[in-house]
Amino acid sequence: MGTIKKGILGGFSGKVGTVVGSSWKGIAYMRSLPMKVKNPRTEPQMNQRSKFALSLGFLKPMTELLRVGWKLYAYKQSAFNAATSFMIANAIKGKYPNYSIDTTKVLISRGALTPASNAMAIPVSGAINFEWDDNSGLSSAKPTDKALLAVVNTDKSEAVFDAAGTQRSEAAQSLNLPSNWSDDTVEVYMGFVSEDGREVANSVYLGSFTVA
Secondary structure (H helix, E strand, O other), rough: OOOOOOOOOOEEEEOOOOEEEEEEEOOEEEEEEOOOOOOOOHHHHHHHHHHHHHHHHHHHHHHHHHHHOOHOOOOOHHHHHHHEEEEEEEEEEEEOEEEEEEEHOOOOOOOEEEEOOEEEEEEEEEEEEEEEEEEOOOOOOOOOOEEEEEEOOOOEEEEEEEEEOEEEEEEEEEEEEOOOOOEEEEEEEEEEOOOOOOOOOEEEEEEEEEOO
């Protein structure tokens, strides 16, 4: 039961309904009781937690890249959270508890800038070579757009990326890979960001490869 100390307009101590009254350094304050969850491990909650954990393991190694690639969707949330929400909604397949990632539907960048044309990834010893057509002048594509490149190691939950790569007009770039990635499986992605950083292109999935 709560006790009123200074009349009906004064502070009180104890619990009244769903409100708790107390004081700190002579200042009266009130707070609401936390909501009780009867079963914090319901199936919908476990489903969501499993999807979140799977997405986090894939995306976290690319946090810095996602800040660039998803910056246009960082409204009332971080760019990383925007990328995570998209992945949970679009790139997780299967049924609980056997979820998996549809890597073809993951986006490392998202926006209306003209995407890469005829892009391809070519695995070579210790690296991935990227090649694409220079489609500068097509729609919003500009020769000065910077490549966004990512190679994700799903075996080690690591990633190598470049958030400000070569220009669209150069039509090629290479990313060196760690020596301990040999024989690991990697997923490869490519996008573009404008030189001033105000426009971003949807990334394209370039395939799954075994590191040579």
